[in-house]
Amino acid sequence: MSNADELKRQAAAKALELVEPGMRLGLGTGSTATHFVALLGERVAQGLQVIGVPTSERTRAQAESLAIPLADLDTLQTLDLTVDGTDEFDPALRLIKGGGGALLREKIVAAASNRMVVITDSSKAVQTLGKFPLPVEVNRFGVEATRHLIARESALAGSSGEIRLRKEASGAPFVTDGGHYIFDCAFGIIPAPEDLAARLTAIPGVVEHGLFLGLASAVISAGAQGVTVYGSLV
Numbered sequence: 608m609s610n611a612d613e614l615k616r617q618a619a620a621k622a623l624e625l626v627e628p629g630m631r632l633g634l635g636t637g638s639t640a641t642h643f644v645a646l647l648g649e650r651v652a653q654g655l656q657v658i659g660v661p662t663s664e665r666t667r668a669q670a671e672s673l674a675i676p677l678a679d680l681d682t683l684q685t686l687d688l689t690v691d692g693t694d695e696f697d698p699a700l701r702l703i704k705g706g707g708g709a710l711l712r713e714k715i716v717a718a719a720s721n722r723m724v725v726i727t728d729s730s731k732a733v734q735t736l737g738k739f740p741l742p743v744e745v746n747r748f749g750v751e752a753t754r755h756l757i758a759r760e761s762a763l764a765g766s767s768g769e770i771r772l773r774k775e776a777s778g779a780p781f782v783t784d785g786g787h788y789i790f791d792c793a794f795g796i797i798p799a800p801e802d803l804a805a806r807l808t809a810i811p812g813v814v815e816h817g818l819f820l821g822l823a824s825a826v827i828s829a830g831a832q833g834v835t836v837y838g839s840l841v
C-alpha cells in the first residue's frame with residue numbers, strides 16, 4: 608500500500624469508530640471512501656448490523672461484493688451518518704467534491720444525513736478553495752449555453768478560468784451515474800464560495816456543483832503527524 612493509501616486507510620479507520628449497530632450509513636465514493644467501505648465490510652462479516660446507501664454505482668458494486676446490506680433514500684429518507692472523501696477542504700470545512708464524478712448523489716446523500724464526516728489525507732487541506740478544478744454537473748441539453756452562463760456567473764462571483772468538459776481516456780465525454788456531463792472549472796481560487804454556489808445553482812442547465820458548504824460536520828485528516836480531527840465528531 609502506498610503512503611497516501613495508508614493515510615487514507617487511517618482516516619477511514621478513525622471514521623469506522625463512529626459506526627454503531629443499527630446505523631443507516633451513507634457510503635461515499637472515491638479511493639478514500641473505498642477504504643471505509645472495505646473496513647465496514649470486515650465489521651459486517653463479523654456480525655455488525657448496519658444498512659448503507661451508496662453514492663455511486665461503483666460504491667454499490669463494492670458494498671454488494673462485501674455483502675453490506677443496502678437500501679435507497681426512497682426507503683430510508685434520512686441517514687445517521689455519511690462518510691465520504693473530498694478533493695479539498697478549507698478551515699471552515701467547506702469542500703470541493705466531484706473529482707470522481709459522483710457529486711450529485713454524494714450531495715443528496717450528505718444532505719439526507721444527520722452528520723457528514725469527511726475522510727482524507729492531509730494533502731487536501733487548503734486555505735482557500737479552488738486549487739482543485741470545481742466540478743459542475745450539467746444537463747446535456749444546451750451544454751454550450753450552460754458553459755457560457757457558468758463563465759459569466761462565476762466571473763461575477765470573482766472566479767474565472769478554463770471550463771473544460773470532462774472526458775474519458777477515449778475522448779468521449781464523461782457521463783455521470785445520473786446521465787449528465789461534468790465541467791471542470793479551473794478557477795485557481797474561489798474568493799466567495801457561497802456567492803458562487805448560489806449563482807451556479809440558479810443556472811437552469813446546472814444540475815449540481817461540487818461546492819459542499821455547511822454539509823460536513825467534521826473532517827478526519829491523516830498526515831505524517833498522525834490523525835487530526837477538524838470540527839466535531841459527535
Ligand SMILES: O=C(CO)[C@H](O)[C@H](O)COP(=O)(O)O
Nearest residue numbers: 637638639692705706707709
Ligand atoms: O468527490 C468525490 C467523488 O465524486 C471523492 O470523494 C473525491 O474525488 C476524493 O476522491 P479520493 O478519495 O479518491 O481522493
